[in-house]
Amino acid sequence: MFTQKPLPSVLKGPRITLERHSSSLAPTMFATIDANREHLQFMPWTQFTKTAEDSKKWIDVTLAEWDNLSLFDYGIYFEGRYVGSAGVHSINWEFKNCELGYWISKEFEGRGLISEVVKLLESACFKQGFHRVEIRCAGFNEASARVALKNGYKFEGELREDSLINGVYRSTKVFGKLRREWESSP
Template sequence: MLSQKPLPSALNGPKVSLEKHSSALAPEMFKTIDANREHLKNMPWIQFTNTVEDSKKWIDVTFAEWDNLALFDYGIYFEGKYIGSAGVHNIHWENKNCELGYWISKEFEGRGLISEVVKMLESACFKQGFHRVEIRCFSFNDASARVALKNGYKFEGELREDSLVNGEYQSTKVFGKLRGEWMKSQDSQ
């Protein structure tokens, strides 16, 4: 039986740490998003993030969703600096599956930081008892697809034109990892 309880409020890796958001993060979160607006233009939520108050509202939503065990959203910190967000969402407790999502400031891409984030989040999920973890990304998002494959997720297919983003239909690639696959990867380390 999967224990329905929150994930840890902080996770630490060799280079990055993940921390449950705090209300005080709103100005820094907005500043980071605003500085990366072009980089994040295809994120569905970017159009709704236009002020510090919008970031504060999002953080408030994450608190409620955390308490409801529906979303676990973290700030990503590198050398003590907030550089993006990552989380566990689309949680289906009854089926023991969930999805990972993440974004990072453009200046921090290509350093393996998101791969570290994925490893930390998937470990927390599998240790909690989840059977399956997914990563989904738009078909044109080659960087996110590479992260999934690099971290042992299997490409399972593409949902054709399933999302309307910026007035255009986009297709979504689906990658999955099963608990048994994760356990084998832990044994080989």
């Protein structure tokens, strides 16, 4: 039987740790976002993150949504330093599926850290009993598409101009992995 319950509040990998946010992270989260604003310009939420208080409000939302089992958002920590965020969202408990989302500071790209994030999150989801996990990214986001493919997600298609981000229509690539594919992977 599939029981709805929260994911673990801490997930540890070989190099990174994912931790449920705390309100005290807000200034650090904001500073990280602000320092990476150009790098993150295509993330729809950056336009609403203008102060540390905005980050605190977001963290408060994630904590409430965690408690009502609709979102599990984590800070990504590398060598003890906050370097980005990742989470499980678009959760459909009835159909046992969800989506992974993530972002990382530009200086930490290209080190395989996001692949480690994906492995930790998908493992937690499949162990919880989910049937399907998705990764969605902007059609032009080749780095995120490579992460999905590198981690065994199947490209399932592109939703043409399905999002309006900062006044511009954007297409979304959809990648999926099924529980049986996760179970049979090395």
